[in-house]
Each structure stands twice: as C-alpha cells, then as structure tokens.
Amino acid sequence: MRSIWNGAISFGLVSIPIKLVNATESHSVSFRQIHTEDGGRIRYRKVCELEDREVTSSEIGKGYEDADGTIVPITDEDLAQLPIPTTRTIEIVAFVPADRIDPLQLGAAYYLGANGVPAAKPYTLLREALKRSNRVAIAKYALRGRERLGMLRVVDDVIAMHGLLWPDEIRAPEGVAPDANVTVRDKELDLADALMDTLGEVDLDDLHDDYREAVEELIAAKTSGEEPRETAAPARSGKVLDLMAALESSVRAAQESRAGGSGGAGDAGEAGDAGDAGDAGETEEAEHAEVRDLRKKKTPAKKAAGAKKPAAAGAAKKTAAKKQAAKKTTAKKSTPRKRSA
Known part of the structure; x- marks a missing residue:
C-alpha cells in the first residue's frame, strides 16, 4: 500500500x-457525465470570472470569501508560517x-x-x-x-x-426525536425483543453490496451488446397501521427464514393463535405470558444447545386446553336452567 x-x-x-x-478503499462504480443526445463527455473548465478565460492549475491559488463577498488571498507561504x-x-x-x-x-x-x-x-x-x-x-x-x-x-x-x-463539529439532535408522547406497551417490547432474538447475529464478512453487483452486471451486458437482465422489484407492503400485527408477522417471517422452510409453519401457526386469542379479549397478563413463550422458542442455530422446545410446546398445549375448558365453564354458568313445572 x-x-x-x-x-x-x-x-x-x-x-x-x-x-x-x-x-x-471504495468499490463504488464511478460514472461520467455525458451529453444524452450524442454521448459526448461533459467537462468542467476553470474560468476566471474577471478575464472570462480558462486558466491553468499553476495560475490558481487560495482565497477566503468574506461576508461581504470580498476575496482575501491566502498563500501557501502564509499557511506554512x-x-x-x-x-x-x-x-x-x-x-x-x-x-x-x-x-x-x-x-x-x-x-x-x-x-x-x-x-x-x-x-x-x-x-x-x-x-x-x-x-x-x-x-x-x-x-x-x-x-x-x-x-x-x-x-x-x-x-x-x-x-x-x-x-464542536457534532450537532445536537434537537428536533429529531418524535414530538408526540408515545407509550410503548410491555407486550410490544417483548415482541421487539423476540424479533431481535430470532434475527440473531450476522457475520459482517457475509454482507455485500447488492446494488453495486447489479450495476456491474448492467454495464457488462451493455458492453457486450446484450439486453440487460430484468429484475423484479421487491414487493412493498402497504402502510402498517397495526404495530402488534406487524411485529408478530415479522417474528414469524424471521423464524421461517431461520428454519429454512422446515418447522416454520408450526411457529407461524402458534404465533397466529396467540394474536387471535388476544383479539378474543384475553387479559393483559395472559398476553404477556404468550409473548414470553414466543421469545423462549429457540432459533435453529440454538436448537442444538438444548431440547426444551417439546416441553414448552406441551406446556403451551396444556395452557390452551385450560383456556378452552374455562370458556366452556363460563358458557355453562351463563345458560339459565329450566324450572320444572
């Protein structure tokens, strides 16, 4: 070097x-400015405003522009002293x-x-x-x-x-934080933690610049006279209004991605049942318990460390059975008995 x-x-x-x-070092692809009509290069020339002529590098020096527009010449000798x-x-x-x-x-x-x-x-x-x-x-x-x-x-x-x-070159983050008073529920934080745990870590050496590779492929195709390969635009989801639904969907998607297509469907179903149960009017405490159960599910990279998932799944089924039994008991109590004549 x-x-x-x-x-x-x-x-x-x-x-x-x-x-x-x-x-x-930078690996960015550099472009030149061209005239779109004929492909000619666009170049910048250094012109003196007073003489209206192009000048060479040897004729160019430094100057400081004052607030009133006056230019104060500063020479290399001035700076060296x-x-x-x-x-x-x-x-x-x-x-x-x-x-x-x-x-x-x-x-x-x-x-x-x-x-x-x-x-x-x-x-x-x-x-x-x-x-x-x-x-x-x-x-x-x-x-x-x-x-x-x-x-x-x-x-x-x-x-x-x-x-x-x-x-003194670091600006204070004034006016950047949200102005509105926003309250974040514990369940939302739990789901955010579950999403972070599911995504896990990444080896930075595995990350690369997809855009630069696509630009290089485009240039190679045009250079060889071939038609550039069409790439499908990434699907963009609509505006998310339900934060909880977005978090739950993100956790499911991350689990499926980590599972590589195996075992992901079961996780998705369990997470969906938790969301439906919450909509059915479960208490806040029960919601927190379900989210904590969701966080305890291990990603495929961590499954080898322990075999507690079957026990957790069994506990979840028992909990669901108890809830179903409680609902049936409540329904029976609310049904009026027929009086005998």
Missing part, C-alpha cells in the same frame, strides 16, 4: 517514525477507554506503519502498551492543510488511526 503521509508519532519524549496508508506543531507529527495528548469515544466522531481510517528498522522497537512498545491498558490514544495531527483529531488503537499487530471530528 502506498503511503500518503510520512511523519512521526510523538509519545512523550519518544519519537516513532511512521508512514500513513489508507485502511479503507502558522505555528502548528503537528505539521509532521502525530502528537499523543491522552489515553482514554475506548467507550469514551462517541461513534459519531469516527471518520476516515488509516494504518500507521513503522518507517524503517529503528522505528520497530518504539512502535512495538506503543502497540503493546495500548493492548495491555485496553485504552486508545487521542492525538492531534495535521493533514491536507488543517489540524485534525485522531484516535489510535491496535488492529491485529498494527496501530490504526481513526480521524475524529472535533467535539
């Missing part, structure tokens, strides 16, 4: 020569626990490599100190004409640095 910046890490009185390389101690140094200013860093601050990621044989020992020292302390280093550095904030942490056997936004 090509280094984009060379300097040193300042660790107290210790100086560690390093080289900075990008830790990430500013007292920035971090021009070629990543200056560590503190060591803090990793959870002190708000993820909103995280920016671009870089790898810091030891630059030369003499840098190997102090580089390893800093890396192992970060590992043993379970902390990250907060540092200041200058890159692309401005001073920045960074966080150093260990990734495998390498020190990585994340660019951080300055605290």
